[in-house]
Amino acid sequence: MRIVVVTTSYPAGSEDPSGHFVRSSAQALARGGADVHVIAAGGSLLSPPSQDGGLTVHRAGGGALFAWPGAAARALESPLRLLSVAPFAAGVLERLRALGPVDRAVAHWIVPCAWPLLLAGSRAPLEACAHGADVRLLLRAPRALRTAVVGALLRRGARFAFAARALRDALASSLAPEQARALMDASRVEPPAIALPPVAERARLLRREILRGPGERLAVVACRLIATKRVELAIEAARAVGPGLRLVVIGDGPERAALERLARRGDGARGSSPGGGGAVSAEVRFTGALPRREALAWIAAADVLLHPSSHEAAPTVVREARALGVPVIACDAGDVAAWARSDDGIVVAAGTRDSLAAALRTIPSRRSERAPALAPPS
Template sequence: MRALQLLGPSTGGIRMHVAALADGLERLGVVAPVLGPAGVLDGRGTQAGVVPVPAGTSPLGLLRARRALAPWREDADVLHAHGLKAAWVAVRGRPRRPMVITVHNVVLDETAGRADGLQRRLERAVLARADRVIAPSDAIAEGLVGTVARDRIRVVVPVSPPALPRRSRADIRGRLGISDDTPLVSCVARLHPQKDLPTLLRAFVDVAARVPDARLAAVGDGPDRSALEAESSRLGLDDVVEWVGFDADAVDWIAASDVFALSSVWEAIPLVLPEAMALGVPVVSTDVGMASELLGDGRAGAVVDVGDDRAMADALVRFLADRSGALAAGDAGREVASTRFDPDALTAEVLDVYRELVPAKGTR
């Protein structure tokens, strides 16, 4: 079987997922070339070809991308578009091939204000043409019902590559000038309003007052960096918060920390959560994506309401102040990650979706 993987302009979790999925499919005997804008995998895997999927819906940009995709379609059995930007390119073109769309983030009711009516109509039109739509969570799947027939929706958690730190805990902490026993919270996020770093900063004012030697490492970059650094200074956190910037090996910072924090306003399924759990790091997250499903019992971390800096501070202090409790939470997180996010099992689930559409085709 030959299953094209088409990826649009992307950052972070989606391209990590596509790289891991393609690698897993190849191990199962499926030819799975990854296509997308130049350098879209950012070194996380091998890109087979360039298809300049545009960030928007420019007719000229879509035409160029469809022309670049056309020769790859010829001998494909399945075309798998990851995200709606890729799907806008994939839905039209010849020859027609069975099409799977993975919806990583979709405009659901709670986020309807984040997209105009035109975008919503485009999404509905594109999804209606898919033979199968893969949703990353039950919540996303339910949000798709009405746009996509229920019998064409499959729920498959995104494949996440194994979290393998390259640098040691001592190396990372040495960069911060802190000792092994200094309480450290990590956050890996694009510095964008969606990630709501101001809530985490407000929480950390309280954390620093209750755990005076606590530090926060914010890993990532984005359009809000200057404003966030200014807000951090205004809150008196200059000596507490380290703005690390982008780091391709962000997992190293998670592994070197005592607690991982996610303060997003909304997410589909933040792959960084199972990544942190697999590393044995307790997680404090806002109630987004699958956070409640993964952490709701309190064994591997804590879930707080979106925007609730007081609750986030309490949860962070709970783990920073109780090392034995944090270790137990880390062990529980490893167990959940190993059972719910096994890459081989999740890749096999995606292959099962392909086989529904190409039942007579085996692997190579």
């Protein structure tokens, strides 16, 4: 069986955190014996196909929009980047033409990835996977456009896979009753696959380096530093908890400078943090963007992952932390609250400094010499 996967997010290498869940999902298809071809944003039509863990990856352009720290942030920074959607769609069509007939097509993100598959005219079974930003974009679009997009896919016989039940419910509730019922009948809820490399040894070393005193605890935030992630709440909550709690912020983005100023505000001095590198304050360290394995090692080293984001679906970092055996404090967004009902390792807090701080005070310190457990993803 030949399967084509179209996506705007795919890792440029094994340590690139972008789109690794798409890669894991595609590799799961390949393990079933399929010949899987991924058509991804980035590069150009002149870029030759590459091999990646049993997958053949074709680049289709569009990198001006579909790159770190995400299409929404890049479009806000430079609206002209939205023009990249057209060459990306054209690049996908050209790659599909060269690839020839396929037995199945998968689009990761309803828009813009499903549209080239519709335009190509293939009658192969089509699945549109919704991850969050695509549904939020449709919800902000005029209702006529939203209805047209969903209607075209339903008429094509497409199936839908939503990363979170909250996404499916939000999209269905914005449609006319008949179309909403058709969408529900043609969909399932299934978070994308994740795969974790071994990081326990590195996590043990990081923990020993950064925690000096008995009873000290380590909280980690790992995300793009954009407004909706609300990292400022994590910084304010850590400060409210006071001495004994260290906060490490992993990631980069347009909010970093403002967040660093917030972290320094009120601190008497700055210096180097154990572990070296990065901008630091007395209790908050910014690592910048890290290779994926190093970021996962920091999460595995932590006593708790803080995730105060206001806009989520099925946040991968929360699932990764739980797979690593690390407790999570998160705000109610997407399916996080639903997960918490069956996982007592997830605490849902209100989106305020005091609520997050109160939750942080309940998280005990792990023994610093204990190696973080690496549990298999559930």
